Amino acid sequence: MVFNHKLVRRITMRQKAMQICLIFFILLLSAACSPSPLPVPTKSITISDSLCRSVVLPAPPERIIIAGKANFMINDAVYLFRQAPDRIIGLTQARQGTLQFTALLDADFEEKARFTLTSSVEEIAAAQPDLVLLKSLMQETLGNNLEQLDIPVVYLDLETPEQYKRDIAMLGQIFADQARADEIWAYYQTLLDMLREGIKDIPTSDRPSVLVVQYNSSGGTDAFQVPPATWIQTQMVELSGGTPVWKEAAEGNWAVVNFEQIAAWNPQQIYVLSYFENPETIINTLKADPKWQQLAVVQNAMLYGFPTDFYSWDQPDTRWSLGLTWLARNINAAHFPDLDISRAFYQFYGELYGLDTQTINQDIIPLVQGVNIAENTAE
Numbered sequence: 001m002v003f004n005h006k007l008v009r010r011i012t013m014r015q016k017a018m019q020i021c022l023i024f025f026i027l028l029l030s031a032a033c034s035p036s037p038l039p040v041p042t043k044s045i046t047i048s049d050s051l052c053r054s055v056v057l058p059a060p061p062e063r064i065i066i067a068g069k070a071n072f073m074i075n076d077a078v079y080l081f082r083q084a085p086d087r088i089i090g091l092t093q094a095r096q097g098t099l100q101f102t103a104l105l106d107a108d109f110e111e112k113a114r115f116t117l118t119s120s121v122e123e124i125a126a127a128q129p130d131l132v133l134l135k136s137l138m139q140e141t142l143g144n145n146l147e148q149l150d151i152p153v154v155y156l157d158l159e160t161p162e163q164y165k166r167d168i169a170m171l172g173q174i175f176a177d178q179a180r181a182d183e184i185w186a187y188y189q190t191l192l193d194m195l196r197e198g199i200k201d202i203p204t205s206d207r208p209s210v211l212v213v214q215y216n217s218s219g220g221t222d223a224f225q226v227p228p229a230t231w232i233q234t235q236m237v238e239l240s241g242g243t244p245v246w247k248e249a250a251e252g253n254w255a256v257v258n259f260e261q262i263a264a265w266n267p268q269q270i271y272v273l274s275y276f277e278n279p280e281t282i283i284n285t286l287k288a289d290p291k292w293q294q295l296a297v298v299q300n301a302m303l304y305g306f307p308t309d310f311y312s313w314d315q316p317d318t319r320w321s322l323g324l325t326w327l328a329r330n331i332n333a334a335h336f337p338d339l340d341i342s343r344a345f346y347q348f349y350g351e352l353y354g355l356d357t358q359t360i361n362q363d364i365i366p367l368v369q370g371v372n373i374a375e376n377t378a379e
Contacts, residue, residue, distance in 0.1 A: 047173055050136050050157040050166070057152055060176050061131035065090035067115055067124055068138035072096060072311065073158050076318040077168065078133065079105045080184050080352055083175045089113055090127050096275050101310040104363055105353060121145040131174070159316045160232055161192060187352060191321055192239065195328055198335045199241035208331055210242035211267040212306075212314070214254060215274050215282050224262065225254035232316045233273070240328035241335060242269070259291060266295070269302045269331060273314050279305025279370040304330065307370035322348055326371060342374040 043059040064087050066074050072094035078084045085106040090113035103109040113127045121142065124132065129151060134143050136155040143153045156170065157163040165185050172181025199207075212233045214225040226246040227233040237244045245265040249255050262270075274282055283305040286292045297303050306314045306323065313323030322344060329339040349355045349364060357376050365375055 045173060045176075047154050047170060049155045049170065050163065051139065051155045053155070055152055055154050057131065059130075061129075061152075061174060062087055063089045063128060063130045064133060064174075065113070065115070065124060065127060065129040065131075066133045067092045067119070068134045068142050069095070069117060070135045070137070072101075073315070073317045074133050074135065074156055075102050076311075077156070077158055077164075078171060080168070080318065081171060081175045081177060081180055082354070083177065087175065090115060090124070090129065092116065092119070096311055104355070104359070121149065125149050125151060160230070160235060161188065161320075164188065164316070164320075184352065188321055191324065195239050195241075195324070195336075198328070199239075199332065202241050202332065202335065204243070207241050207243045208269055209245050209265075209267045210237045210331060211245050211262065211265055211270045212237060213246075213257070213262070213270065213272055215272050215277075217277070222259075224257050224259070226250050226257055227254060228252055232320055233314050236314070236320065236324050236327055237331070239324060240330075241332040242327075263295060267297060268300075269304070270297050271304050271306050271314075271327070271330075273306045273312055274308075275312055275315075279308060279312075305370040307368065309364055309367045309369075318352070319348070341371060342376070345373050346376050 045057050045060060047055045047057065049055055064078075066078065066088065067090070071092045075091065075094075078088065079102060085108055088106070091102060092115040095117065106112070115124060124146065132143075132146055132151055132153050134153055134155055136157050139155060143155065146153050154170070154174070156167045158167050165188075168185050169178070169181050172178040212227065214227070216223045216225070226249050228250040229244070229247040234244050234247060245267045246257070249257060249261075272279060272282055272286070283303055286303065287298055292298050292303075295303075306312055307326055309319070311317050311319060313319045313326065315323075322341070325339055325344045326341045328336050329341060345368075346357065346360060349360050350357070355364075361375055361377075365373055
C-alpha cells in the first residue's frame with residue numbers, strides 16, 4: 001500500500017488548526033462566563049473636619065502629630081482611643097501644666113517627638129507626619145503653612161457637648177474604630193440625658209442664680225473674668241439647672257468684670273475657676289477679704305472653687321463630664337441625690353482611659369483640688 005504523505009500532512013495540519021480554534025473558543029466562552037474581577041478595596045478615607053473641609057487621607061494615618069494651642073484638649077480626646085499610643089509620634093507641651101497625664105496613658109511617651117507652641121512648620125515637617133491634628137483656631141497661624149508642605153491637617157473644635165459628639169466620631173474615622181467612638185459618646189450622652197431629665201420640671205423661677213468667674217491675681221490685684229454665653233462653662237450651669245447671671249456680659253471671649261458688678265449680680269452661688277492656682281487657696285483668700293464677707297454668697301457658704309486634677313474640670317477637655325457631674329450635684333442637690341462624684345471619678349478614669357484603681361489612687365487622687373474624692377480601696 002502506498003501512502004500519500006502530502007495528504008496525511010494536510011490532514012494533520014487541519015486537525016491541529018481545529019484544535020487551536022477549539023481551545024480559543026473555549027477560552028472566549030470561559031472569559032465571557034467568568035465574573036468581572038472585584039475592585040481592589042481602597043484604604044483612603046475622607047474626613048469632614050470641624051471647619052467643614054473634606055480631608056482625603058490616602059490611608060489610615062500611622063504618624064500623627066498633635067500641635068498648636070489648646071492641644072491638651074486634643075491629647076485627652078485622642079487618648080480615649082486604644083490605638084493612640086501606636087499612632088501618635090509627636091506631642092506639644094501644653095501651656096496649662098505638663099504632658100504628665102499623657103505620660104500616664106502612653107508607655108512610649110518618652111519616645112515621642114516633643115514640640116512647643118513656638119515650634120516651626122519645618123520642625124514639625126521634619127518628623128514626617130502623615131496627619132497633624134489642630135484646634136480650629138490654629139488654621140491661619142499654623143495649619144495653612146503645613147498644608148503648603150502637603151501635610152494633611154484635620155481641625156477639631158472640642159468646645160461644646162455638640163462639638164464633642166461630632167469630633168469624637170471624627171476621631172473614630174481616623175482610628176478606624178467607630179465602635180469605640182460610639183462607646184465614648186454613649187458615656188457622655190448618658191450623663192446629659194440624666195441631667196436633662198432631672199431638671200425638666202424645675203420652674204425657671206426656682207433655678208438658683210449662678211456666677212462662674214475666672215480668677216487671676218497679678219501684682220497683688222484681683223482680676224475676674226466671665227465666659228461667653230455660648231461657651232461650655234455657661235452651658236454646664238444651664239445643664240445643671242442653674243441660671244447664669246452673666247450671659248449678657250461677654251461676647252466671643254472672656255470679659256473682665258469688677259467686684260462691684262459681682263456684688264450687683266448678687267448670685268446665690270459663685271464658682272471660681274483658676275488654671276494656674278489652687279482653687280482652695282483662692283477661695284480662702286476671697287473669704288478673708290472684708291468686701292467679699294459682705295456678700296450673701298459668702299455668708300451662706302455658697303462660694304466654691306472649681307475642682308481640678310491635671311486640668312480644671314470646667315474646660316472643654318474630656319473632664320467636662322466630671323465638672324458637670326460635680327456642678328449639678330452642687331447647684332441642685334435635691335434633684336440629683338444619686339449623683340456621686342467619687343463614683344463618677346473612678347468611672348471616668350477607669351472606663352474611658354482604662355486605668356486601674358491602683359494607678360488612679362497613686363497618680364491622680366493626690367492631684368485633685370477643690371473636691372473630696374473618697375478613695376476606692378477595692379482592687
